[in-house]
Amino acid sequence: xxxxxxxxxxxxxxxxxxxxxxxxxxxxxxxxxxxxxxxxxxxxxxxxxxxxxxxxxxxxxxxxxxxxxxxxxxxxxxxxxxxxxxxxxxxxxxxxxxxxxxxxxxxxxxxxxxxxxxxxxxxxxxxxxxxxxxxxxxxxxxxxxxxxxxxxxxxxxxxxxxxxxxxxxxxxxxxxxxxxxxxxxxxxxxxxxxxxxxxxxxxxxxxxxxxxxxxxxxxxxxxxxxxxxxxxxxxxxxxxxxxxxxxxxxxxxxxxxxxxxxxxxxxxxxxxxxxxxxxxxxxxxxxxxxxxxxxxxxxxxxxxxxxxxxxxxxxxxxxxxxx
Numbered sequence: 001x002x003x004x005x006x007x008x009x010x011x012x013x014x015x016x017x018x019x020x021x022x023x024x025x026x027x028x029x030x031x032x033x034x035x036x037x038x039x040x041x042x043x044x045x046x047x048x049x050x051x052x053x054x055x056x057x058x059x060x061x062x063x064x065x066x067x068x069x070x071x072x073x074x075x076x077x078x079x080x081x082x083x084x085x086x087x088x089x090x091x092x093x094x095x096x097x098x099x100x101x102x103x104x105x106x107x108x109x110x111x112x113x114x115x116x117x118x119x120x121x122x123x124x125x126x127x128x129x130x131x132x133x134x135x136x137x138x139x140x141x142x143x144x145x146x147x148x149x150x151x152x153x154x155x156x157x158x159x160x161x162x163x164x165x166x167x168x169x170x171x172x173x174x175x176x177x178x179x180x181x182x183x184x185x186x187x188x189x190x191x192x193x194x195x196x197x198x199x200x201x202x203x204x205x206x207x208x209x210x211x212x213x214x215x216x217x218x219x220x221x222x223x224x225x226x227x228x229x230x231x232x233x234x235x236x237x238x239x240x241x242x243x244x245x246x247x248x249x250x251x252x253x254x255x256x257x258x259x260x261x262x263x264x265x266x267x268x269x270x271x272x273x274x275x276x277x278x279x280x281x282x283x284x285x286x287x288x289x290x291x292x293x294x295x296x297x298x299x300x301x302x303x304x305x306x307x308x309x310x311x312x313x314x315x316x317x318x319x320x321x322x323x
Contacts (some may be wrong), residue, residue, distance in 0.1 A: 023058040026051055031064070032314020057143040078315040082308060085322050086300045089282055090117065090307040093315045102288045102311060107186070110211060110286045110309040115137060117282060120146045122208040125272070127153045127225050127249050128180070129213020131309075133163030144168040151204045152210065154249045154271030155197075156180030159228050176200045178270045180250060182228045185207055185267035197270065205276045212277070212305065214287035216246040216295035225250060231265065239263060246295020248274065248285070255294060257302020274304055282307055293317035 029040045037051045058064035075093040082091040085291050092113045094105050126132055152160055155178040164173055177196050191197055215223050217240045225231055244252040244260045250269045252260045277283055284307035285299050297318050298303050
């Protein structure tokens, strides 16, 4: 090997060594000493852009390894996994805690997520359910301040009042003036032709963001739609025998995310249909509890929602179903 080549290789090795040392020094200043990139640049006599590139090179090469010691670490990893597996616009996973009750925690998490999604004056469409009503309660100040308009996605006043009743009197709320479910498809068809019903459903179908609960057949008597009296225990058992695992807005889904065929209730509901729901830009499902894992998975694989707020144990169960 020529002397010239040896000299060049030595020079390149020296440069590489110098850069590795520089990466280490920059990383130490940034992560250990808490200096800004500008401060480091001044200390080392380098431009800020060079500091930024050295930090990125350190991360890519493995010289810099960031360890996050927090109860939220697992939640953040689960959020990434959910977004990648189901192509979600937003995923929020809350730590598994014993208190406060899950629906309250889910409501707080959903409210915080929606604050980042809603612009002033936009239209928020809301489905029924305990978690979604908790979300409204914690979103009330934001709704007032940002003049966000509200519209219900389904009929029925009672299931919505725990949330809407907490809002400022000045909040603009449009509710479908009809029950969630009526006695027959014929009655439902007549009511759908009423202009007062049509107008609200059309408004809900044009919302900027929707937030919906996800019910599960495995909840049995705890299911909101059953406790509210919209279905009977006998109907719930029959739906399960036909393959239903859960519902969104009263529309029951199979494990593969498809709507269960041949259920009379689907012709007796008043509100936005699942076909209309998926046309909205953002539909955030809010649900937690391992008994809801199958129903949440069905909502995801059926692409009825493109956002999810849930808790850690539930998220793990949903991802296990995806494997």
